[in-house]
Amino acid sequence: MAGILIDKVAKQFGNAVALQEISFTVEDGEFVALLGPSGCGKTTLLRIIAGLEVQSSGKVMIGERDVSSLKPAQRGLAMVFQNYAVFPHMTVFENVAFGLRMKGADQARVEAKVRKAAELLHIEQYLERFPAKLSGGQRQRVAVARALAVEPAVLLMDEPLSNLDALLRLEMRAELRSVLREAGTTTIYVTHDQTEAMGLADRIAVMQGGHIVQIGAPTEVYSRPATRFVGGFVGSPPMNFVNTVAASGQARLGGLTLASPVDGPIVLGFRGEDAKLTDAAGGAPFTVRVAEPMGSHLLLTGRIGDDLARVVAPPAAQIAAGETLGLALDPARIVWIDPETGRTHPGA
Structure with a gap:
């Protein structure tokens, strides 16, 4: 060979x-x-x-x-x-x-x-x-x-x-x-x-x-x-991208606060299976538009602010379109992306 x-x-x-x-x-x-x-x-x-x-x-x-x-x-x-x-x-x-x-x-x-x-x-x-x-x-x-x-x-x-x-x-x-x-x-x-x-x-x-x-x-x-x-092309569903603005090293999405690598406009990327459902007050607010039973899981499509997101929930979860939930995100499982260059921040 x-x-x-x-x-x-x-x-x-x-x-x-x-x-x-x-x-x-x-x-x-x-x-x-x-x-x-x-x-x-x-x-x-x-x-x-x-x-x-x-x-x-x-x-x-x-x-x-x-x-x-x-x-x-x-x-x-x-x-x-x-x-x-x-x-x-x-x-x-x-x-x-x-x-x-x-x-x-x-x-x-x-x-x-x-x-x-x-x-x-x-x-x-x-x-x-x-x-x-x-x-x-x-x-x-x-x-x-x-x-x-x-x-x-x-x-x-x-x-x-x-x-x-x-x-x-x-x-x-x-x-x-x-x-x-x-x-x-x-x-x-x-x-x-x-x-x-x-x-x-x-x-x-x-x-x-x-x-x-x-x-x-x-x-x-x-x-x-x-x-x-790459995040949007690899994965099914693809990675979610949420536009936000960080200040003093922190980005806030409703009740969710995450350490940001830079201040100013930034894009938060996360996989749908890495989001955990929580109460609306304690996480990033996620308004469900469609709930699709996929057998092994429930695929939720909705919005975080103005951005579309897809989240994987347990198959037996009772969730209907129109509900607003909270999302908790593991900081170790997210990426931060420069909105101008589209590149991931080093070490993020």
């Missing part, structure tokens, strides 16, 4: 800047997710690593090799796309064997590697079938098995689960995490789905406007977002 170094990689399409000098590393055997909305540059970056696009500047290292000018076939990597791209006229065995045969592997090696990949993905019983006889989830397993069979130094995945229904995505996400951990393959995974990124990755690189705005462990990105954008 091999690690990856992305060194000041930039990309322009005419006058449009797609990537702005991106630099980061992926350790040998690590799983890194590139997470962001459509148009943020994540697929462009993946295609540059694969050799399907040429960077305007910067370099890509895989292991000890600078692969920036090498063709895709020379980079020692494999890709799995959103489109399964399995060959309908070939059996599952021949689909999985395709990359090996292209590399000139002998039949004994093909047999061994196909069987191993099929067992990892639990498709060994389907090797003699044609793709038309498989479900969507099974076809996706074939695509992943084909990529792993060639034992690539690096596996690149571009939204590979987005065509599956919700239950299949959940099943494949758990399976994929287990398989790649066992195979020890260095993986970069592109997704716009923060749930996939949180569940799969060792680290998440959140992208916005051609930049990586934060890279870190899923729990770090979730709990300590570097910017308001």
